[in-house]
Amino acid sequence: MNFIIPVSVGFLFGFSLQKAGLGHYDKVVNQFRFRDNLMMQFMFSAISVGGIVYFAFSDIGFAGAQTLYLHNTYILGNLLGGAVFGVGMAVAGTCPGTILAGIGQGNLDYLSAGVLGFLTGGLIYGINFPFFLSLTQTGFYGKITWEGISGINHWALILLIAALSAVVYKFASAKRRIKS
Amino acid sequence: MRVLEFFKMKRWSGFVAGSLTGIAAALSCLAAEKVMGASGGFESCVSILVSLFNLDISRTVYFIRVKPPVADYQTLQFIGMIAGAFLAAKFSGDFKLRWFPDKVWLPLFGASRVKRLTALFFGCVLLQIGASIAGGCTSGLGITGVFLLSPAGLLFITGVFSAGIITALLIYGRKY
Numbered sequence: 182m183n184f185i186i187p188v189s190v191g192f193l194f195g196f197s198l199q200k201a202g203l204g205h206y207d208k209v210v211n212q213f214r215f216r217d218n219l220m221m222q223f224m225f226s227a228i229s230v231g232g233i234v235y236f237a238f239s240d241i242g243f244a245g246a247q248t249l250y251l252h253n254t255y256i257l258g259n260l261l262g263g264a265v266f267g268v269g270m271a272v273a274g275t276c277p278g279t280i281l282a283g284i285g286q287g288n289l290d291y292l293s294a295g296v297l298g299f300l301t302g303g304l305i306y307g308i309n310f311p312f313f314l315s316l317t318q319t320g321f322y323g324k325i326t327w328e329g330i331s332g333i334n335h336w337a338l339i340l341l342i343a344a345l346s347a348v349v350y351k352f353a354s355a356k357r358r359i360k361s
Numbered sequence: 362m363r364v365l366e367f368f369k370m371k372r373w374s375g376f377v378a379g380s381l382t383g384i385a386a387a388l389s390c391l392a393a394e395k396v397m398g399a400s401g402g403f404e405s406c407v408s409i410l411v412s413l414f415n416l417d418i419s420r421t422v423y424f425i426r427v428k429p430p431v432a433d434y435q436t437l438q439f440i441g442m443i444a445g446a447f448l449a450a451k452f453s454g455d456f457k458l459r460w461f462p463d464k465v466w467l468p469l470f471g472a473s474r475v476k477r478l479t480a481l482f483f484g485c486v487l488l489q490i491g492a493s494i495a496g497g498c499t500s501g502l503g504i505t506g507v508f509l510l511s512p513a514g515l516l517f518i519t520g521v522f523s524a525g526i527i528t529a530l531l532i533y534g535r536k537y
Contacts, residue, residue, distance in 0.1 A: 187441065192441035199455070221375075230383035230387075262493070265494065277498040289460050310423035322512070325511070
């Protein structure tokens with residue numbers, strides 16, 4: 182299997198996460214406390230730029246079959262999984278991507294208890310797979326997109342997402358100033 | 362010279378670092394037809410370990426077909442991520458061996474290593490179970506899923522932020 186692409190993609194991702202400071206606990210938990218909107222800024226920029234780059238190239242035929250990598254939508258599971266994830270993120274102050282950035286910058290807690298936690302979580306999921314799979318059956322719609330549902334062009338949608346995220350970011354930052 | 366200084370900067374803004382991450386995520390879809398993510402890599406690691414120790418559970422459908430015991434795309438991506446973060450931290454002098462976070466955690470919860478490792482362990486267990494149920498994590502669903510216009514991405518982010526804010530309120534209480 183070709184390893185050059187995943188290693189390069191990972192390198193760029195890990196480098197950026199660390200440079201933004203997201204390998205640090207405080208940057209992650211302070212987003213949930215709205216004391217530091219760095220994570221929001223990082224994610225919104227990644228979504229907007231990623232979408233523009235992706236659609237610019239896929240429109241001229243550079244992307245293979247999207248069904249190969251498009252996520253499945255299953256309302257209960259996506260929401261519930263996200264909620265369990267959110268509790269873990271606020272407790273741990275990290276997530277699956279930022280833990281690797283943290284390990285790279287020398288966080289020994291991430292390398293020990295953190296990695297052990299992820300492996301244990303994966304084992305619990307694997308052992309109880311039939312049960313967890315049943316959670317994905319409620320409201321299962323498969324590989325759908327907002328474009329397919331609404332009939333609105335993907336460029337209009339990605340620009341709408343970019344504009345909306347700018348508004349949310351402005352709003353959240355204004356609220357923080359009042360607080361402090 | 363200018364370029365070198367840019368790489369030595371201690372912090373890049375979320376706009377710069379996030380935009381680069383967006384390019385990496387788009388490249389992953391375009392060049393490899395794979396999603397840039399991390400939670401799937403941990404699932405593969407578990408499968409490899411389970412098969413290495415020849416546990417009974419390794420002979421179930423999940424560990425044979427759903428997550429076979431091979432170093433897949435995201436596992437290889439881990440190598441790049443750790444190397445990238447290591448170099449970034451080395452460049453700016455942010456690299457340091459540390460057992461717990463000196464900001465927010467230390468002043469609020471003290472210097473107990475057991476306390477930090479216990480909280481981190483259980484937090485990470487929940488992170489992996491949640492990501493596996495949802496079908497991705499902050500990068501896979503939260504970034505790539507949203508820009509591919511999948512409703513799953515938005516549902517996931519809604520779940521993460523609602524539960525994350527409530528949990529932070531409970532943990533920090535009056536210090537929220």
